[in-house]
Amino acid sequence: MTKYQQAKNKIRDLAADWQSDFENNNYSWLELLQWQEFFSTKAKRYGLVNEFRENGII
DSSP states (O other), rough: OOOOHHHHHHHHHHHHHHHHGGOOOOOOOOHHHHHHHHHHHHHHHOHHHHHHTTTTTO
């Protein structure tokens, strides 16, 4: 597995963990915006935009 694929899997796992733990956090609007920007940037880099949109990450 290439480094690119490992990084892609890592960001996918991070997004899934973040989404499953969402209810246990009390995010401010600013924090939500920062998370959205983070996941949007990573999604563009690793070709996960459609997947993240379908799953409500971005």
